[in-house]
Amino acid sequence: MGRDLTAKQLSIFAIFLFLPILAAAEGVSVSTAVPSRQTTLILGKVTLEPKKHYKKYKKMADYAASRLGEVGIKYGTVIFAKSNKEMIQLLKEGRIDWVTDSPFSALLFCEKGDAEVFLRKWKKGEAMYRSVIFVHKGGNVRALKDLAGKTFAMEDPGSASSFFIPLAMVKQAGIATIELPSFREKPPTGTMGYIFADDELSVATWVFKGLTDAGAVSDERWRSKKDIPLNFKNDMEIIAQSEEFPRSIEVVRKNLDPNLKEKLKKVLLEAHEDPEGQEALRSYDKTAKFDEFTGKAKEGLDRVKAMMQIIRKELE
């Protein structure tokens, strides 16, 4: 009797195990558990740490999807790309609907990935920000022009405030730049060598420790004790700061359904007024709200576009 029961149980288990596999092979929709592309809103993000971002971004995607039922959206999901290039490809293929990124990357997606600027994101509560270039007080760099032949700590190749903008500023000052593999390397004479430190604290530490002659972070990070410890800051000084730039930009696929696009914009613009929306915004990089590119925002966006011409090589 015991053997019969075991055999029965095994049979049932086998049926449940193989049924989804067979169904997938035949292209049969087994249940509503598999969302279709048409009913899914896909949010994209370039990152090397998908685990770190998934939950936060998924919450935002789910919130938006939950408000888009009338345009056929039932699900929200997130896809991460390793690089801007991959993201451009995904946008082109229509596999991503909506992307959030820094201004330069966002505009690059618009240029190369058939996307369009959608809304300004008040990331971490900030609508606009600047890039500040700082040096050790004991060093011999006091202005941008002094950076020739010096080393410069940048955060990472995708950072606006800690790479694109300061690099553009240096270039605008007439100094050639070159990427160095390590702070132990020295740039050619008359050229500024930049090295990626991976994070703001490393940038500050390198400058403070004299590993590099200068570094750049956003004004928001400069004010953060976590990124720039007070002990460091007291011995460092800002030698230049950029104009204001939009903190973060949301872009969407150009060929996204207009109804969906319109409805999504409305949902995002009103999210900060909705308790559920507020929760999703908090999870979404502590965003305060979304707004349209008008006024200063529009000016800042234009500055980004102008600056892109200077750093196109590095941007691509």
Next chain:
Amino acid sequence: MTDPRPKFAFKLSHQYTAVIVSVVLVVVTTLAVTLFVNSRKILKDLTKSSVTLSEKDLLDQLKKRAELLAGFAAEDLITPLYQFQMNSIADKLKTLKNQEDVVYTYVYDPSGRILHDGTKKSALINNVLEDGTSKRAVASTTSILVQISSNTLDVAAPIRLEDQLLGGLRIGFSLSGIKKEIGTMNAELETLGNTGVGRSRKAVLIITLILVILGIMVSLVVARGLSRPIHLLSDFARQLGDGNYDVQIPIQRQDEIGQLVHAFNQMTTNLKKATAMLIQAEKLAGIGQMAAGVAHEIAKPLTAIYGYIQIINRDSAAPNPHKEKLQIVEQQCARMAEILDNIRTFSRQSKSKLEPIDITRPLKEALMLLEPQLLKNHVTVTQQIDDNLPKFTADSNQIQQVLINLIANATDAMGGKAGSKILVSARQSRDKRYPKENFIEIIIKDNGPGIPENVIGKIFDPFFTTKGEDKGTGLGLSVTYGIIKSHHGTITASSPPGEGAVFTITLPITQPQNPGTA
């Protein structure tokens, strides 16, 4: 006459019980108190040792864990420190800080300046800690250093890329967990200990009570066992005091009490014998004195009568019709003279001729004189005379007479039956009452019918005889008694059932200066 015994006194058993119980109480109480005091002390020591050992063990474990963790983390930090990837360093320190008991983490450069303190605020970055622990940690550039303070275990591991010192890692482990654990253990041990002591106390109390009860019971039994024979002895002594010499204490024990009872019983037997002998002696002395007086008064007229009748019978040549009668008178006079002689001997009126003699001589002569009678009555006499028997001071003729009387009596008593036997033995002996004196013990034993119990107390009385008037005068044993007494000896008769009669004579080897002439 007033009873000398106290009106009120604790019984011996009660005294004994009280002593035993007191001893048990003192011993058990002492043991219990000692046990309490020691157990509490031992428990405290044990708890302290356990806690110390556990604390050391836990500290060792933490130390090992700290060393391992610091070692691995230092290895892991080589690359980020070499490249000054501060976020990576921060992440690693954060991971370390998530470890149990870790309260701080620092990465510092070779000069001891903090590169990251593992906190979001980074308040300690760029600080150089000046305390001794920190200085020693920074100075330890080649090996892991563990330092223990009152609340923290600080482990410092150098971070090296081969021979290049990049800096170091410090991890602080809180000891509060261990202390808390030790505190909990201490409390638990104390609770356990208190419970244990409580239980022990109850157990000791119960055991004490049981021991006391057992002690009382055992002491009562023992006291009863001890006091019962004493009670019996007391009763026995009282009866003995009342002149009842027939009492015997019915106790069969092998211990000291048994020996005491045996001694008492023996003493009773001896006392009975001695008393009987004393009575006998007094009786015989009285009879002897009276007989001596009578003999003295009769002797003179008898001498005259006996002399004249002898003359008449010798001198009368003419036929006399009364001659035959006169000869009978002469014979009876002779007999009367002999009786008077015997009475004098019995009453010790006759002189003894004392000299060192060998028993074999009077015995040999006695047997020779009795030989016809012995042969006639089919009596076999066996002698058991010790070879080394010394000579003793006595009147040889009187001793011979004693032997003749006793052997002749025995022969008569056996009545001529075949297989009649008389054993005459002599040996040297000692009397416990006179340890310095040596004695000759002579025993005449026959296998005749023995002496009836109602007769044995009278056999030494003068004129007492069981043979009939025509066969004896009843003076033989009285004379024997008188002779032995005159030699400061003793003679006793006994008749063990089925063994015939036994006469035991004891004579001192050396006579006192003034031997008895009564």
